[in-house]
Amino acid sequence: MNHIPVHKLSEYIDGILDAQEKDTIASHIAECPECKQNFLQLQKMIAMLSSLKTLSMPATFATDTLARAKKNYYHKRYYRSLRGSVFAAAIVLIAIITMLPDSIKHEQFKNHITQNHNNTMLDCIIPTNMDLNTAMMVIQQHKARILDFSNSYIIVESDVNSFSSIQKIINNYESYRLNTLSNVGTTYMSQQEKMYPQLTHANKKKYIFRLQLR
Amino acid sequence: MSEYSDNELIDKVIAGDTDAFADIITRYQNKIFRYVYTRVYDYDEACDMTQDIFLITMESLKTFRKESQFSTWLFSITVNYCKNHRRKNRYKVYSIHSAQDETEIQIPDIRQNQEELTITNESLQIMLEEIHKLPDDYRDILVLRDIEGESYTAIAQALNLTLANVKVRIHRGREMLKTRLQQRGLL
Numbered sequence: 597m598n599h600i601p602v603h604k605l606s607e608y609i610d611g612i613l614d615a616q617e618k619d620t621i622a623s624h625i626a627e628c629p630e631c632k633q634n635f636l637q638l639q640k641m642i643a644m645l646s647s648l649k650t651l652s653m654p655a656t657f658a659t660d661t662l663a664r665a666k667k668n669y670y671h672k673r674y675y676r677s678l679r680g681s682v683f684a685a686a687i688v689l690i691a692i693i694t695m696l697p698d699s700i701k702h703e704q705f706k707n708h709i710t711q712n713h714n715n716t717m718l719d720c721i722i723p724t725n726m727d728l729n730t731a732m733m734v735i736q737q738h739k740a741r742i743l744d745f746s747n748s749y750i751i752v753e754s755d756v757n758s759f760s761s762i763q764k765i766i767n768n769y770e771s772y773r774l775n776t777l778s779n780v781g782t783t784y785m786s787q788q789e790k791m792y793p794q795l796t797h798a799n800k801k802k803y804i805f806r807l808q809l810r
Numbered sequence: 811m812s813e814y815s816d817n818e819l820i821d822k823v824i825a826g827d828t829d830a831f832a833d834i835i836t837r838y839q840n841k842i843f844r845y846v847y848t849r850v851y852d853y854d855e856a857c858d859m860t861q862d863i864f865l866i867t868m869e870s871l872k873t874f875r876k877e878s879q880f881s882t883w884l885f886s887i888t889v890n891y892c893k894n895h896r897r898k899n900r901y902k903v904y905s906i907h908s909a910q911d912e913t914e915i916q917i918p919d920i921r922q923n924q925e926e927l928t929i930t931n932e933s934l935q936i937m938l939e940e941i942h943k944l945p946d947d948y949r950d951i952l953v954l955r956d957i958e959g960e961s962y963t964a965i966a967q968a969l970n971l972t973l974a975n976v977k978v979r980i981h982r983g984r985e986m987l988k989t990r991l992q993q994r995g996l997l
Contacts, residue, residue: 602988603981610955610980612962637997641988644937644996645956653843653857658835661861665868666828 600624600631605638718751723808724766725773731807738762743804750807759803766807816880823871835864838881841958842888848953849892851942863891878967885968889950933996940990948983955980 600608600621607613608621625632654660724731731750735742738761740754754762814822814833822830842863847856867887874883941949950969954960960968966976991997 602985603977606981606984607977610962612977637988637992638984641984641991641997642956644933645941645952646959648844648934648937648957649959651844651847652840653860657839657857657861658832661835661839661864662829662832664861665831665865668865668869669828 599628600634602634602638605631605635608635609639609642717804719803719805721806721808722763722766724770725810726766726769726807728809731809734762734765735807748809750809751804752807753802753804755802759805817876820871820874820876820880823868828868831864831868834867834880838884839864841881842884844957845885845888845950845953846892848938848941848949848957849896849946851938859891859895863888866891882964882968886970889969936994936996937991940987940994943990944983944987947979948986951976951979952983952987956984 604613604617604621608618613621625635726734728745728747728750732742732745735750735752735754738754738758740752740758740762743751743753745751752762814830816834816837819830819834823834839860843856843860846859846863847853850856850859863884867884870887874880941952944952951965954965954968955962962973962976962980965971966973969976971979988997
């Protein structure tokens with residue numbers, strides 16, 4: 597006698613077979629101990645599964661969840677109401693920034709320095725034969741601030757200590773170069789007269805100077 | 811519990827009566843919880859996830875077009891939420907033992923004596939553990955069919971499957987679970 601496959605027993609338990617199949621399986625189970633055991637095991641398992649339907653949540657779950665939902669709802673409504681004010685504040689801020697005096701806008705300040713050939717903003721101009729990379733390295737080592745640069749100049753802002761230190765390095769560099777080049781008879785950049793400002797520590801003054809590169 | 815239908819309650823919530831949502835929660839909380847719990851097998855986490863699912867549902871109520879039953883729609887939100895949750899927490903390791911220790915599940919009191927109650931609790935814990943370990947396809951379908959008692963048609967609609975597919979998965983799932991429970995000495 598062929599045994600009944602488990603999927604048929606499963607369908608039999610669920611009651612989805614036609615009457616003829618049901619009768620066949622019922623009479624087979626009555627006669628075959630193996631299929632009967634399979635059937636009983638399956639039935640027991642399904643009964644145990646259905647008993648898990650009593651798994652439940654805390655009694656206060658619905659009220660807790662609703663309270664949280666309401667809180668979320670009011671938060672969202674509050675932030676939505678703020679949206680208009682934030683937008684207005686942003687507009688006002690932009691307007692204020694646009695109307696700021698030119699003197700405190702960095703870009704305009706920078707342009708003023710670089711475009712003004714009279715260099716009235718500069719404390720001094722230091723001509724040097726250094727190349728751009730070397731000059732940059734010297735400036736960075738002294739933690740001075742580079743305001744602008746190109747292949748031919750660097751505009752630097754520094755405190756008095758950095759300024760004097762950079763100035764010394766450049767002087768040493770130029771003297772060394774002058775000695776070396778004069779030995780081989782090569783022409784070099786004419787030494788311009790350097791008009792150094794009177795250095796002071798007063799009011800933590802910042803010096804703005806231009807390194808005129810070769 | 812409220813006498814209103816799901817759709818009537820939804821209309822009330824959308825109209826501003828948020829308290830009506832409490833009835834929807836009460837109606838479906840345990841069903842959603844059981845589904846989530848068998849997936850994560852951690853009581854506290856399942857409670858938190860169930861709460862999140864209802865919050866999402868409440869926020870999305872306006873998008874419910876009433877083309878299907880509310881329960882089907884809610885169940886699809888639940889399935890998607892659980893999938894996303896697992897993707898986000900794929901590296902998290904769930905401790906089965908701690909979950910068992912901390913879980914305060916309510917198990918039916920069918921005891922004749924104290925000894926029988928102990929066996930029942932143990933058996934059901936093993937049962938839960940084994941369901942949790944089943945592949946998603948089989949676990950989802952057994953939860954709906956054998957725990958919730960849903961019809962084949964309702965399951966097909968909820969999981970977006972054909973009837974034939976539902977039948978096959980139910981039988982395979984049961985067979986797999988039966989084998990595992992036999993190995994654990996429960997059958």
